[in-house]
Amino acid sequence: MDNQLSMVWDRLSDHQKSAFETFFQLLVEWNEKINLTAIIDWPDVRIKHFIDSLLIYVSNYRSFLMEPGRRVIDVGTGAGFPGIPLAIVYPEVSFTLVDSLQKRVQFLQTVISELGIENVEIIHARAEDLGRSPDYREQFSGAVSRAVAKVNVLLEYLSPFVEKHGWICMYKGPQVDDELQFSKVAQSKLAVHLQHQEDFRLPDEAGTRHLLWFQKISSLSRKYPRKAGIPSKQPLL
């Protein structure tokens, strides 16, 4: 996967590269006012935020989510990862980016307006609240998320949004095996099943990354998600 990941950048068009450069400039500028990222130099941002977010672009299973006309939700998007990079490379997929921090949502509104991105909707909400709204519950072909919570907690945030037979793709770091071990009960209660795990090495020794692909097996019980704050305080175990 190493070579393929280094090549991700070369496969982008000039227009897409320029969108990433503008996104980087906004990230650095806004990071002086609000806390968006600990990484602010271009080589690191390019690999650890942009190329990392684009792992789905080289995944064997990308067609589960990234086909024209699909709706994908990014929960806990923060400064827009992985949602904004994916929206840049998949203009025909509709993305909904959700975060509970108002300032990050304001930043993202500026990003999509400056980049002229039309396939992104930004929402300020807690996942647990939005997942009960009829306009969002089981309305998405897929959900993605990076660096938000452990697997069992994250499944309770994401499963409510995904339609039956739809897909969840989680970006995970080195703790993936431990987290998966403690996710069996959550998978069964939240009507999802782990179908694939993919392992990647980021370029320039920037670490190992994993994509977990869960499929929604059936419709979700009305019991889930539990009230805001409960999934993280009392994780399903």
Ligand SMILES: C[S@@+](CC[C@H](N)C(=O)[O-])C[C@H]1O[C@@H](n2cnc3c(N)ncnc32)[C@H](O)[C@@H]1O
């Ligand atoms: C560590 S940041 C990661 C941001 C981004 N996904 C990334 O990979 O850089 C976690 C983000 O998740 C958001 N978040 C945490 N719990 C959430 C919830 N229950 N609903 C919505 N957003 C949440 C936080 O506000 C924060 O912006």
